[in-house]
Amino acid sequence: MTLSRRKFLAVGTSAAAAAAAGLTGCGSRSSLGGSNELSMWTWVGSVNDDLISQAEKAIPGYDGMKLAMTRIGTNYKTKVLTALAGKSLVPDIVAINDDVATYFPNADQFHDLFELGAKDLEKDFLPWKWKLGITPENKMMAYPMDTGPTALFYRTDIFTKAGVDIDPAAVAGLAPDWDAYIELGKKLKQAVPGSAITDNIQGVYDYRMAQQPKRYMTADGQYIGDQEHVRQSFDLAVRVVKEGLSANAQNSSDKNAVVTNGKLVAYNAAVWWAQLGPKNAAPKTKGLWRVTAAPGGAGNRGGSFLGITKYCKNPEAAFAFISWLESAKNQAQAFLDPVLFPSTPAAYTDPTLTAPDPFFGGQRIVDVFAESAKKYPGAYFSPYDSIIGTPIGKELVNIEASGKDPDLAWSDAQRQIERELTRAGAI
Incomplete structure (x- = not known):
């Protein structure tokens, strides 16, 4: 069974839009939150609370901006697609689960992170993880968060x-x-x-x-x-x-x-x-x-991403935030709570990860998972x-x-x- 790349993307776009449009009507293009806020949607257990608390006071490097976080407990993906279809009250930043490819038909509603400077940070991440956030048309729609080696x-x-x-x-x-x-x-x-x-x-x-x-x-x-x-x-x-x-x-x-x-x-x-x-x-x-x-x-198996929607009021500040949140140092912190395994190999030698785990008899389990993450061929x-x-x-x-x-x-x-x-x- 085959279909052309053009049809492959066009069909997916129509299907995703139709599914979401059945849940909401179209509205004016707008993002959530005040002019000095970056709104972000995610699900429970996807980010480190201490890091988010810092950003809620001020986005690092953007003192005039702060984060407004919303954790959605159920039907997360449906709510994101509904907001995108309605083009109204869309969050500036959205977390995306390991089914990131199902969002590719909606790539026109996300910023191309290459245009915001992502290419300069590619070297910091596992190559296969980095590629998963890039559409077949070579648009970087999603920025790496954790992995599931x-x-x-x-x-x-x-x-x-x-x-x-x-x-x-x-x-x-x-x-x-x-x-x-x-x-x-x-x-x-x-x-x-x-x-x-x-x-x-x-x-x-x-x-x-x-x-x-x-x-x-x-x-x-x-x-x-x-x-x-x-x-x-x-x-x-x-x-x-x-x-x-x-x-x-x-x-x-x-x-x-x-x-x-x-x-x-x-x-x-x-x-x-x-x-x-x-x-x-x-x-x-x-x-x-x-x-x-x-x-x-x-x-x-598993791992998530962050995307910046087209409705974001300050894409540069949003990219500064997500690149800070997903730095090697901060990914190491997120491994402790809520146990997110980093997509940045530099984090694998951080003392936060390398401490012996008493539950596993004092074994440094990070060594095993780090090898798996680095050797995974990608698909x-x-x-x-x-x-x-x-x-x-x-x-x-x-x-x-x-x-x-x-x-x-x-x-x-x-x-x-x-x-x-x-x-x-x-x-």
Whole structure:
């Protein structure tokens, strides 16, 4: 399935505009806040409160300007697209999640950050992260915030019971790829019945896809979600389930439970899972966890961006703010709260990040995630990735929860994807 780049962008623009226009009417072009304020929208847990408090008093370098922050709890993306479609009361600055490509059809409503001086700062960031904020037409629409490098989390007490060396380097050597990881999982389960190496089938699929150098579309609009790299990720996830190594936890409460009760003894996951998973769901396991290089290589899942809208009353001040907020020093501070892993490699040697983590037995876990972040090959994310990924995820659940035939599930997913892309005008 292919479409021209011109049609690829035009279709996406129409679809995004239509979706948002259904929620609001057009208004006069205006931004939120007073003349001496830069308004910013983000979601809860996306920025460091102390840094924001500083900017709320005065934008660094722009004493006559200050920040006015709004944290939106639900339906964040819908509210941003609604404001952009209405062209009224639009924030000067918006945070954008890792689905940044779905905003590319609205790129004409954002400043090109290259024109504000971003090119001079490119050297400070991970190259693959920097590229994700640039549209296929070479407009820099989004400025890097955090990343989501992946690694293998594991329980040392369970590994010890299975007679496995718990040293991170030794574990990485035992499971350099997914085949070896499955064999390790079998050994763990034999020693400690019920042990699992993933929360559910989609956990394997998502994290294998997070390691791939390509995803569902090419930059010129060719659909590749039916190719071998996707099918291989799909089949791998099915294999882990058939080997009895999945915890079959399909919702958030169940996912927490399998960490709390010790069933999930190893997990290939992003850096943010340290807080979301064991530290939150199993605080009594403090000291028992370690991390090491993930089987299958470096990956990334998650990470966000900042964009400056066309309605911004002072784009230069806005760029000064976002470039200050996302400096290496300030990204290091944001790693402590709210645990955002930096996109600036210079931060990886900051004492804020390199301190031993007692929860992980005094291990310097930043070293593992920093290597993953630097080695991740990067991949192209298209505006249609969520349309494509959703049917695949649903069919994977059907396999694990209902025993659906994997070949039939794959075929059904591809048929649904074709319908959805046709409806979106992409094919």
